[in-house]
Amino acid sequence: MHIPDGYLSPATCGLFGAIMIPIWRRASRAVKKTLSVRQVPYLAIGAAFSFVIMMFNVPIPGGSTGHAVGGVLVAILLGPWAACIAVTVALVIQALLFGDGGITAIGVNCFNMAFVLPFVGYYVYTLISSDSPSGSGRRVIAAGAGAYVGIGAAALCAGIEFGLQPILYHTANGQALYSPYGLNVAVPAMVLGHLLVFGWVEVIVTALVVKYLQKQNSVFFKGERS
């Protein structure tokens, strides 16, 4: 899901960077309103937590392993706006310090993983969980469904971004200048790959973590307050 530098044109990267600026601004305002000064370290530690989730390898049938992105889980725990900032911080650190995801593509990656993924997932979660009690099984199912739909939506966005490149940016003889596959290849490749394999890892991690936090009687579902 992390798009490296060079896969997308500078215009695409610039456009998504411009789209993300008002989103980050809105997120900062929303977080200032909902989190007190006391909770500044909470946001930083939440960002570190969203980075660390990717270090946990989850066993999947067949003996292989995968890791979750955790965007929807962070949105359920911190609220969608705080999750937007937390995941952005994690993506900035990954791109700048570890070369995971491009620097020029930071706007696009943040749009997919720090905006679409947590927001779509979070609203699916709130829609399904509705006003069910915090310890109910419905919330576990809602968390899993949110994670699945969230990662599917983010993968769809990434597929469209890749697929538009050869249509918009090519030489006179039709040679693609950036990502070479059109929408007919890029969208199914991204969406099916994520819905058939990675989406399930996301579902398992998000649903089980919510279940364990319920068991421990945690009152950490901050998202419900914002």
Next chain:
Amino acid sequence: MSKTLHKRSDFIKRSMLSALVFLKDATLSEEYANRKGFLQSLDPRIKTISLLAFLVTMISLKSAVLIGTLYGFCLILAFSSSIPIRHFLGRTLFFIPFFSLCIVLPTLFSTVTPGDPVCSFNVLGINGTLTRPGIDGALLFVVRIATSVSLVVLLSLTTRHSELLKVLRIFGIPYIFVLTVSMCYRYLYIFATMVENIFTAVKSRVGVVSHHRHGQNVVAWNIANTWNRTTQMSEEVYMAMLSRGYTGEPRLLSQFYATPKDWVWLLSSLIICAGLFYSGHIL
């Protein structure tokens, strides 16, 4: 222990490895950043602007030759910055560029990219024809990815991570955001160590997790537990911040100083970028 059980306990090993790779990468980067070299001697702000200018210029170029020249320039910069070339090539040519090469392989053939045929072959009764636009497109794509990875690796290997995060200020990013990024980076060390300890404990106490469903429960329980420890820690950190005089308005202590050498480098970089951009339009 059966082979299957070994395979299924892999997630413990891989999780430990993820944490160790993070810690190793971070330590190794600091080691290179502390060496004496050309890029290390530059002001982090100037270095970031110049390398980003190269990155943006390179992404705008449509000629594989010009981008290849820029890759050669990256090798010179790596050499002059005391980064072993073997390590640099390993970091910049494997994984992302190799993965990208695998992605573009089908575009080499006439079935995906029609055009002038370069050569045809028959393998196991399947005919294939490589085309000129296919080869040119794939070459441009892979060279661009390798060069962009090289520029980012040069930046991250020659700058202390703490300084690199503070450089975000020059882009007008609010202090509170820079503070969050810096704090987050410090906690990553703690959490990576925590993940490693968790799985070392699981391995030493359980040995092998026999079924993937049980393994998933182990992982989920540990993520939930990490979250609980996270929230406890945030309270303690806030108390520590208060005791050191935090009033709600963050202040960053270290300042950067640019020397004439930095300005000369910035000017030279911008001239090279303009030259590449101009050449890109002519070619």
